[in-house]
Amino acid sequence: MKKYALIYNPVSGDAKFKSRLDEVIEYLQVSGGLVLPFRTRLKGDIRSFISQVRGIATDGFIVAGGDGTVHEVINAMLAEEIDVPLGIIPSGTCNDFASHLGFGKDLSVCLRAVTGGVWRTVDVGRVNGEYFLNVASAGLLTSVAHSVDTTLKNTLGRMAYYLKGLGELPSFRSLHVKITADGQIIQDDILLFLVMNSGMVGSFPTLAPKAKIDDGMLDLLVVNKCSISELMGLFISIFAGRHTSSSHIRHLQAANIYIECEEPVESDLDGELGPLLPLAISTITNKLKVFRLA
Numbered sequence: 001m002k003k004y005a006l007i008y009n010p011v012s013g014d015a016k017f018k019s020r021l022d023e024v025i026e027y028l029q030v031s032g033g034l035v036l037p038f039r040t041r042l043k044g045d046i047r048s049f050i051s052q053v054r055g056i057a058t059d060g061f062i063v064a065g066g067d068g069t070v071h072e073v074i075n076a077m078l079a080e081e082i083d084v085p086l087g088i089i090p091s092g093t094c095n096d097f098a099s100h101l102g103f104g105k106d107l108s109v110c111l112r113a114v115t116g117g118v119w120r121t122v123d124v125g126r127v128n129g130e131y132f133l134n135v136a137s138a139g140l141l142t143s144v145a146h147s148v149d150t151t152l153k154n155t156l157g158r159m160a161y162y163l164k165g166l167g168e169l170p171s172f173r174s175l176h177v178k179i180t181a182d183g184q185i186i187q188d189d190i191l192l193f194l195v196m197n198s199g200m201v202g203s204f205p206t207l208a209p210k211a212k213i214d215d216g217m218l219d220l221l222v223v224n225k226c227s228i229s230e231l232m233g234l235f236i237s238i239f240a241g242r243h244t245s246s247s248h249i250r251h252l253q254a255a256n257i258y259i260e261c262e263e264p265v266e267s268d269l270d271g272e273l274g275p276l277l278p279l280a281i282s283t284i285t286n287k288l289k290v291f292r293l294a
């Protein structure tokens with residue numbers, strides 16, 4: 001009998017995953033598995049659960065939530081040096097990493113990947129001692145994911161992020177940063193930067209078209225200071241997939257990136273509040289096992 005632990009966030013996305021718990025348990029049981037469910041409550045409780053059940057969940061951990069919950073689970077697994085594969089059931093608002101892996105709303109597809117037992121390895125990013133799976137960022141729009149009210153997210157979904165982002169635009173000022181990316185130095189006034197593992201952020205699928213989650217590289221995308229009308233033009237080129245050739249964008253790949261700013265700017269890691277700048281970011285290649293469809 002295969003043994004799994006299922007960590008689910010009851011408020012991720014539209015907060016409806018909990019009504020499908022019975023379906024998940026049935027699927028795993030019928031496939032000859034045994035599952036130990038855990039409902040998240042407060043920050044930090046995931047690590048203590050994972051630490052306690054590491055000897056029980058010998059065939060894998062499963063997380064049902066958004067990018068933020070996946071972020072907490074992978075941090076706990078890596079801190080506890082747990083090497084079993086992770087299955088992801090996307091039930092958050094954006095689910096960027098799961099979408100990049102090809103998992104969508106079809107629960108049976110996610111569970112089939114778990115019970116199939118086939119996994120692949122993926123890179124993880126590390127910043128100031130914490131891990132991220134998908135993106136580390138700071139500046140305009142980047143705090144939106146962790147600052148939107150949960151109830152608003154539950155009812156409006158992604159629209160809550162976009163509305164909050166629009167509200168930020170008029171009052172935002174640029175940041176003067178120094179970025180050292182594998183020895184290359186960029187010193188500029190910028191609006192935001194994203195350091196990506198997959199190229200999927202905020203449900204935009206191809207922000208970094210060359211990004212791969214197992215190449216040992218991170219994709220840095222910097223949006224230089226520009227006017228609101230130029231920024232609107234940039235959004236249009238993002239939709240059209242032409243943004244990397246824009247004069248307002250800098251895009252490069254690097255394994256080690258150091259980002260400094262004179263101000264104490266907050267960062268965001270996978271949609272959760274991250275450390276203040278400076279950020280020492282690196283990639284650890286093929287560090288995490290994730291279930292995939294055979």
Ligand SMILES: Nc1ncnc2c1ncn2[C@@H]1O[C@H](COP(=O)(O)OP(=O)(O)OP(=O)(O)O)[C@@H](O)[C@H]1O
Binds near residue numbers: 067145272
């Ligand atoms: N029981 C709970 N009640 C309230 N908040 C919770 C609970 N459990 C976890 N959280 C918080 O939920 C946040 C993570 O939400 P998550 O990212 O999974 O969903 P989302 O924001 O809807 O999706 P996405 O990040 O993909 O857009 C974390 O900040 C975590 O502390």
